[in-house]
Amino acid sequence: xxxxxxxxxxxxxxxxxxxxxxxxxxxxxxxxxxxxxxxxxxxxxxxxxxxxxxxxxxxxxxxxxxxxxxxxxxxxxxxxxxxxxxxxxxxxxxxxxxxxxxxxxxxxxxxxxxxxxxxxxxxxxxxxxxxxxxxxxxxxxxxxxxxxxxxxxxxxxxxxxxxxxxxxxxxxxxxxxxxxxxxxxxxxxxxxxxxxxxxxxxxxxxxxxxxxxxxxxxxxxxxxxxxxxxxxxxxxxx
Numbered sequence: 001x002x003x004x005x006x007x008x009x010x011x012x013x014x015x016x017x018x019x020x021x022x023x024x025x026x027x028x029x030x031x032x033x034x035x036x037x038x039x040x041x042x043x044x045x046x047x048x049x050x051x052x053x054x055x056x057x058x059x060x061x062x063x064x065x066x067x068x069x070x071x072x073x074x075x076x077x078x079x080x081x082x083x084x085x086x087x088x089x090x091x092x093x094x095x096x097x098x099x100x101x102x103x104x105x106x107x108x109x110x111x112x113x114x115x116x117x118x119x120x121x122x123x124x125x126x127x128x129x130x131x132x133x134x135x136x137x138x139x140x141x142x143x144x145x146x147x148x149x150x151x152x153x154x155x156x157x158x159x160x161x162x163x164x165x166x167x168x169x170x171x172x173x174x175x176x177x178x179x180x181x182x183x184x185x186x187x188x189x190x191x192x193x194x195x196x197x198x199x200x201x202x203x204x205x206x207x208x209x210x211x212x213x214x215x216x217x218x219x220x221x222x223x224x225x226x227x228x229x230x231x232x233x234x235x236x237x238x
Contacts, residue, residue, distance in 0.1 A: 013043065013045060013049060013053070014053065015053040015054065015063070017043070018039070018043070018050055018053050018054060018060070018063075019054075019060070019063040019064055019066075019067050020067060021039060021042060021043050022034065022039050022060055022063075022064050023064050023067050023068065023099065025038065025039060025042050026064065026099070026101045026105075027098070027099055027100075027101070027166075028166055029166040030101055030164045030166040031101035031104050031105060031164060032164045033166070034057075034101075035057070036050055036051075036057060036060070039060075061105050061108070061109070062109065062113045063113075064102075064105065065102065065105055065106055065109070065113045065115065065116065066113050066114060066115035066116075068095060068096070068099050068102045069092075069095075069113070069115040069116055069119055070115055071095045071098075072088060072091050072092045072095050072119060072150075073087065073088060073091035075088065075122065075126060076088075080130065081126050081127055081129065081130025081131075081132070082130070082220055082224060084126050085123060085126055085127065085148075085220065086216065086217075086220060088123065088126075089144075089147065089148055089150060089216060090150075090213070090216075091150075092119075092148075092149055092150025092151075093150035093151065093209075093212060094150075095150060096149075096150045096151050101164070102151075103146070103149075103151040104164065106146075106149065106151075107146075116149070119149070120141070120148070123141075123148060124137055124141065127140055130227070131227070132227055133230075133232060135232045135233055135234070136223075136226060136227060136231060136232065136233075138233075139233060140223050143219055143223065144219060147212075147215070147216060147219070152212065152215065
């Protein structure tokens with residue numbers, strides 16, 4: 001990280017250098033602390049020098065998102081639609097784990113950036129090439145939601161806090177106090193019902209990667225079943 005930052009500081013000022021420095025700064029300190037002034041200080045220039053390359057912070061954020069999305073692996077050659085979609089989504093997840101502020105930035109934009117649109121278009125193309133109708137592909141994209149970009153809105157997501165304020169090692173959620181567990185017995189039951197590889201003590205937290213893949217595979221298996229049934233929304237009940 002320090003070596004990368006030093007390379008960025010020595011490079012001639014350009015839009016690409018500014019965007020990559022902004023990504024590195026957000027990775028380190030979180031999206032909420034990112035400002036044109038802080039970025040200029042990190043680059044060793046006056047703030048006005050940045051505006052020759054990016055018009056404002058909105059344009060900066062759009063460019064940062066595109067830098068991050070460009071890190072997602074390309075489609076798997078000669079693979080079926082399900083494998084390709086799954087591998088690219090898992091690649092996107094790894095990218096966003098490296099840049100925990102990115103989901104917050106993506107959700108804050110009113111319009112998808114060019115790189116996000118290109119990625120989504122490519123994913124739709126993969127699904128259509130798998131023999132899906134445009135109708136079913138439309139509903140697949142709705143069902144996937146943000147998961148197709150590698151993140152999901154979890155009930156309790158410590159990564160969001162890291163994305164706001166910078167990298168950290170979040171502590172596992174505390175166990176429910178006895179009085180709370182008594183009042184909400186069903187929540188208490190499931191809180192201690194499963195343990196995962198990175199949570200050797202039952203109830204000490206969940207394996208986020210396991211939970212992400214579990215939900216992803218549920219979706220993909222269901223989508224595959226609908227595809228095999230030639231499902232279309234015109235045939236839905238009601």
